[in-house]
Amino acid sequence: DAGVIQSPRHEVTEMGQEVTLRCKPISGHNSLFWYRQTMMRGLELLIYFNNNVPIDDSGMPEDRFSAKMPNASFSTLKIQPSEPRDSAVYFCASSSTGIEQYFGPGTRLTVT
Amino acid sequence: GIQVEQSPPDLILQEGANSTLRCNFSDSVNNLQWFHQNPWGQLINLFYIPSGTKQNGRLSATTVATERYSLLYISSSQTTDSGVYFCAVGPLLTQGGKLIFGQGTELSVKP
Numbered sequence: 001d002a003g004v005i006q007s008p009r010h011e012v013t014e015m016g017q018e019v020t021l022r023c024k025p026i027s028g029h030n031s032l033f034w035y036r037q038t039m040m041r042g043l044e045l046l047i048y049f050n051n052n053v054p055i056d057d058s059g060m061p062e063d064r065f066s067a068k069m070p071n072a073s074f075s076t077l078k079i080q081p082s083e084p085r086d087s088a089v090y091f092c093a094s095s096s097t098g099i100e101q102y103f104g105p106g107t108r109l110t111v112t
Numbered sequence: 113g114i115q116v117e118q119s120p121p122d123l124i125l126q127e128g129a130n131s132t133l134r135c136n137f138s139d140s141v142n143n144l145q146w147f148h149q150n151p152w153g154q155l156i157n158l159f160y161i162p163s164g165t166k167q168n169g170r171l172s173a174t175t176v177a178t179e180r181y182s183l184l185y186i187s188s189s190q191t192t193d194s195g196v197y198f199c200a201v202g203p204l205l206t207q208g209g210k211l212i213f214g215q216g217t218e219l220s221v222k223p
Contacts, residue, residue: 103155
């Protein structure tokens with residue numbers, strides 16, 4: 001299995017620009033999670049989906065962040081407009097049980 | 113919400129030494145996992161262990177759910193064990209797969 005795939009691996013953008021992060025979960029997994037990792041706040045859950053439906057988005061920091069899962073094999077996390085404080089590593093994880101989670105390699109986002 | 117505390121925050125070992133990492137959590141959970149984040153940033157699932165003991169090679173983990181702690185043992189450490197070890201817990205309520213991560217223990221194994 002290829003594991004969880006994320007793209008891009010690195011993204012550098014200017015403040016105010018739209019950023020779209022992409023995730024392909026492990027085939028057959030029906031839960032998908034988006035996390036953000038920063039030095040200050042550690043690893044935080046932003047949102048998770050079960051069977052393509054958002055279950056808990058209480059971790060999404062503000063309206064500038066949105067996430068979609070149009071089908072079982074693809075999800076996006078969008079930031080519009082981006083700000084320097086959004087700089088972080090964004091991880092996607094998937095699970096077949098909703099319990100054990102398998103993480104992708106992450107996208108390192110830098111907003112200047 | 114649930115609090116997760118890991119200790120020690122940092123640990124330096126000589127290759128071959130053994131170590132114990134601890135995770136305390138503030139409320140009952142039905143999900144506890146240990147992860148290793150390697151120096152390249154990849155998060156790797158080590159154990160799903162809400163209770164009891166599991167072993168995988170040189171690593172083993174024990175969770176005492178009634179006392180709200182979990183331990184990760186690393187024996188005969190190798191330089192490849194370096195990185196950050198995270199404990200993550202999920203609450204008992206119907207919150208699906210939501211995990212709350214501790215701040216991690218940063219392990220450095222010297223040759």
